[in-house]
Amino acid sequence: MNAGYNFASGPSGLPAAVVERARTELFARADDGSTAFEQPFTGEAFGATLAHARARLKDLLAVPDNYHILFLAGGATQQFSMVPLNLLGDASHVAYADSGHWSQRAIREAGRYAAVTIAARYEGERPLAAPPLSPWCLPDDCAYCHITPNETADGIAYPALPDCGAVPLVADVTSCLLTAPLEVARFGLLYAAAQKNLGIAGMTVVIVRDDLLRRPAPLVPSSCDYRAQAAQGSRANTPPTIAIALAGMMFDWIAQQDGLAGMQARLQRKAALLYDAIDASGGFFRAPVAPGHRSPVNVRFELARPELTTPFLDYAAQRGLHHLHGHSAFGGLRASLYNAMPEEGVHALVTCMADFMRRYG
Amino acid sequence: MNAGYNFASGPSGLPAAVVERARTELFARADDGSTAFEQPFTGEAFGATLAHARARLKDLLAVPDNYHILFLAGGATQQFSMVPLNLLGDASHVAYADSGHWSQRAIREAGRYAAVTIAARYEGERPLAAPPLSPWCLPDDCAYCHITPNETADGIAYPALPDCGAVPLVADVTSCLLTAPLEVARFGLLYAAAQKNLGIAGMTVVIVRDDLLRRPAPLVPSSCDYRAQAAQGSRANTPPTIAIALAGMMFDWIAQQDGLAGMQARLQRKAALLYDAIDASGGFFRAPVAPGHRSPVNVRFELARPELTTPFLDYAAQRGLHHLHGHSAFGGLRASLYNAMPEEGVHALVTCMADFMRRYG
Numbered sequence: 164m165n166a167g168y169n170f171a172s173g174p175s176g177l178p179a180a181v182v183e184r185a186r187t188e189l190f191a192r193a194d195d196g197s198t199a200f201e202q203p204f205t206g207e208a209f210g211a212t213l214a215h216a217r218a219r220l221k222d223l224l225a226v227p228d229n230y231h232i233l234f235l236a237g238g239a240t241q242q243f244s245m246v247p248l249n250l251l252g253d254a255s256h257v258a259y260a261d262s263g264h265w266s267q268r269a270i271r272e273a274g275r276y277a278a279v280t281i282a283a284r285y286e287g288e289r290p291l292a293a294p295p296l297s298p299w300c301l302p303d304d305c306a307y308c309h310i311t312p313n314e315t316a317d318g319i320a321y322p323a324l325p326d327c328g329a330v331p332l333v334a335d336v337t338s339c340l341l342t343a344p345l346e347v348a349r350f351g352l353l354y355a356a357a358q359k360n361l362g363i364a365g366m367t368v369v370i371v372r373d374d375l376l377r378r379p380a381p382l383v384p385s386s387c388d389y390r391a392q393a394a395q396g397s398r399a400n401t402p403p404t405i406a407i408a409l410a411g412m413m414f415d416w417i418a419q420q421d422g423l424a425g426m427q428a429r430l431q432r433k434a435a436l437l438y439d440a441i442d443a444s445g446g447f448f449r450a451p452v453a454p455g456h457r458s459p460v461n462v463r464f465e466l467a468r469p470e471l472t473t474p475f476l477d478y479a480a481q482r483g484l485h486h487l488h489g490h491s492a493f494g495g496l497r498a499s500l501y502n503a504m505p506e507e508g509v510h511a512l513v514t515c516m517a518d519f520m521r522r523y524g
Numbered sequence: 525m526n527a528g529y530n531f532a533s534g535p536s537g538l539p540a541a542v543v544e545r546a547r548t549e550l551f552a553r554a555d556d557g558s559t560a561f562e563q564p565f566t567g568e569a570f571g572a573t574l575a576h577a578r579a580r581l582k583d584l585l586a587v588p589d590n591y592h593i594l595f596l597a598g599g600a601t602q603q604f605s606m607v608p609l610n611l612l613g614d615a616s617h618v619a620y621a622d623s624g625h626w627s628q629r630a631i632r633e634a635g636r637y638a639a640v641t642i643a644a645r646y647e648g649e650r651p652l653a654a655p656p657l658s659p660w661c662l663p664d665d666c667a668y669c670h671i672t673p674n675e676t677a678d679g680i681a682y683p684a685l686p687d688c689g690a691v692p693l694v695a696d697v698t699s700c701l702l703t704a705p706l707e708v709a710r711f712g713l714l715y716a717a718a719q720k721n722l723g724i725a726g727m728t729v730v731i732v733r734d735d736l737l738r739r740p741a742p743l744v745p746s747s748c749d750y751r752a753q754a755a756q757g758s759r760a761n762t763p764p765t766i767a768i769a770l771a772g773m774m775f776d777w778i779a780q781q782d783g784l785a786g787m788q789a790r791l792q793r794k795a796a797l798l799y800d801a802i803d804a805s806g807g808f809f810r811a812p813v814a815p816g817h818r819s820p821v822n823v824r825f826e827l828a829r830p831e832l833t834t835p836f837l838d839y840a841a842q843r844g845l846h847h848l849h850g851h852s853a854f855g856g857l858r859a860s861l862y863n864a865m866p867e868e869g870v871h872a873l874v875t876c877m878a879d880f881m882r883r884y885g
Contacts, residue, residue, distance in 0.1 A: 167556055167557030167558075168557070169556065169557065169558055169562055171564045171567075173564075174561070174562050174563060174564060174565070174765070175562065176558065176562045177559070177561055177562055182551065182559060182561070185551075185561070186547070186551050190543065190546075190547050195528055195530065195841075195846040195847065196528030196529070196530065196537075196844060196846065197528075197530055197537065197846075198538075198543060200535070200538055200543070200546070200724045200770070201530055201535050201536065201537045201538055201724075202535060203532045203534075203535060203847055204535070204725070206532075206847070236597045236598035236599065236602075236726055236764070237597035237598055237747060237761060237762060237764075238597065238747065238761040238762025239761075239762070240746065240747045240760070240761040240762070241597075241745060241747040241748070241761055243745075243746070243747075244745030244746065244747065244748075245745070248745075272745075272746055275742070275743060276743065356762055358762065363561045363562075363765065363766060364565070364762050364763065364764065364765045364766075365597055365726050365727075365762065365763070365764035365765060365766065365767065366726075367762075381636070382636060382637065382743060384602060384604075384605030384606070384609075384633075384745075384748075385601065385604070385605065385633055386598060386599065386601045386602040386604075386605065387602070387605075387745075399601070400598060400599040400600075400601040400602055401598060401599025401600070401601070401717055401719065401725050401726065401728075402725065402726070403597070403598075403725065403726035403764065403767075404535070404724065404725045404726060405724060405725075405726065405766050405767070406726065406764075406766070409561070480556075483557060485556040485557065485558075486556065486564055486567070
């Protein structure tokens with residue numbers, strides 16, 4: 164049986180090779196008889212798992228030595244609170260670029276802890292696009308500027324990074340980390356929930372430059388204090404052990420596929436195939452995002468006749484193409500092409516779209 | 525090969541039957557082709573996993589209908605912050621009983637958010653005991669009173685619950701939840717990290733009475749707002765999906781072993797066997813906690829000759845008896861007898877102790 168293809172925005176599928184490896188390795192018994200589910204946090208076996216994941220991620224992204232890599236429990240929404248609580252310091256302002264749904268969620272949460280300057284504003288008019296990249300007016304007294312380079316729900320990607328001068332750039336890279344090379348040194352802090360390109364739900368990676376850890380807010384929960392987590396190797400509170408083990412397996416798998424350059428080349432092929440099929444459908448399918456701003460990883464599209472949306476979702480599911488519905492805020496369709504999605508999955512989707520169009524067009 | 529016995533204070537071992545079930549079920553493919561690692565949070569397959577875990581836990585503990593059961597990412601330390609942030613409301617005071625290491629950690633964290641009254645003080649003199657259960661003077665303006673009925677590091681258990689009158693009783697039951705029946709209605713809130721008696725690391729269960737959810741603090745992180753988590757069925761932020769699946773399997777396993785009465789009977793046999801062996805060793809081994817206050821689940825003991833501690837740990841490990849060292853704050857020895865520890869494990873430990881005593885006594 165074909166296992167089908169999972170186009171969900173997250174949790175994503177995992178590569179078949181990672182699933183097979185997990186099936187073996189999570190249940191292998193260490194010298195003390197424990198499986199990966201049962202290992203003490205301070206013991207050798209889990210210590211090796213944690214060190215492996217950290218070293219592999221450092222390699223893949225060429226993380227400079229003055230950055231800490233943290234593996235924290237929970238999802239990215241928790242970091243919407245923890246970023247201002249950890250980085251505000253003596254500043255009174257933070258800046259956020261509004262680029263759609265998830266950046267707006269981040270802005271709302273940050274506004275509970277600091278005065279938020281909107282560095283750039285999302286227009287929201289079709290064709291949809293990332294906010295203009297200049298001029299961004301940042302207040303002098305600004306702890307950081309936050310962006311969402313890939314908007315998972317809106318299907319929008321920044322065409323380039325903004326220039327924020329000396330203000331540290333913070334980015335929610337939940338849906339795009341490890342889909343392409345990234346110059347970590349351009350950022351003060353990066354964070355990404357794992358369940359899209361790095362493994363499974365329950366863990367978020369934070370990569371943070373060490374000079375930003377000087378002044379956590381007095382009220383940051385101890386378990387979420389980046390400085391304490393850095394000092395204690397992500398073990399200041401119960402670490403999400405299985406999610407860390409799975410992330411290590413994903414990092415190995417990515418390295419085996421020519422690393423981030425390999426991921427990027429494959430992603431570009433997958434995205435081009437799908438966007439070309441949409442654009443070549445004579446308006447039967449259409450993409451609401453302007454070329455140049457289209458996310459390669461979350462392909463948002465729709466049917467010109469909205470009443471065909473549910474029939475299309477059913478038609479696709481019958482062919483093993485699952486979870487193609489758009490974000491609940493927008494409806495329509497979305498195909499997420501995360502690292503684990505094989506090119507054959509996109510070929511199958513494009514064929515399915517053509518067949519559906521022949522039947523209903 | 526004997527897989528050995530894991531006496532660690534956490535993560536604990538899992539019952540062999542649960543490990544086998546996980547090996548099969550986590551990798552079974554749902555209708556959409558996804559394994560448990562890959563299922564969308566809002567989809568049917570994970571929805572069923574979550575509903576199953578919640579229903580089973582409600583059954584096991586006979587949780588009244590006016591309580592919410594939450595499955596949250598992270599460990600119990602995070603709840604040290606979240607309890608005051610969620611429950612303080614308009615009150616200015618909270619009360620905490622000091623009973624040893626982990627309650628002191630909880631007190632320190634609560635003191636960052638509220639004025640803390642110490643309702644009862646730990647003496648810390650041998651023989652060690654829980655703090656006196658009366659009189660507890662609670663301020664009128666007191667949001668809740670927090671206890672740690674089982675001190676995992678100190679090896680101390682309360683002989684009974686205090687009477688806090690109308691003040692809601694909050695308890696960190698991380699190391700004892702589901703080891704014996706518990707009258708939930710006596711508590712306003714209970715919380716327990718999963719990796720001791722309920723499964724694996726990365727998840728904490730919170731059981732909270734609904735009238736306590738009225739007034740979260742203005743600055744509680746949205747992802748940690750109990751009210752929002754209750755309203756959204758523990759999906760206000762990325763849920764720890766695999767830890768929830770494993771907890772459901774543990775709940776089933778406990779139900780199959782005669783439920784909490786069965787767990788309690790077995791635990792009492794295990795604890796009696798070990799404490800009797802310690803007390804009958806003529807002072808070669810000794811337990812620092814007074815009878816009547818000894819934790820059945822975290823048996824703290826030591827060698828009269830401390831220089832024998834490391835030889836004993838090595839001797840036990842060679843026989844497959846692992847992680848018997850005490851908490852790093854205290855040294856000595858500790859055997860954690862969580863739900864998954866079979867009675868044969870304790871028999872093997874008692875035999876090992878007798879053999880060691882013959883050799884070194």
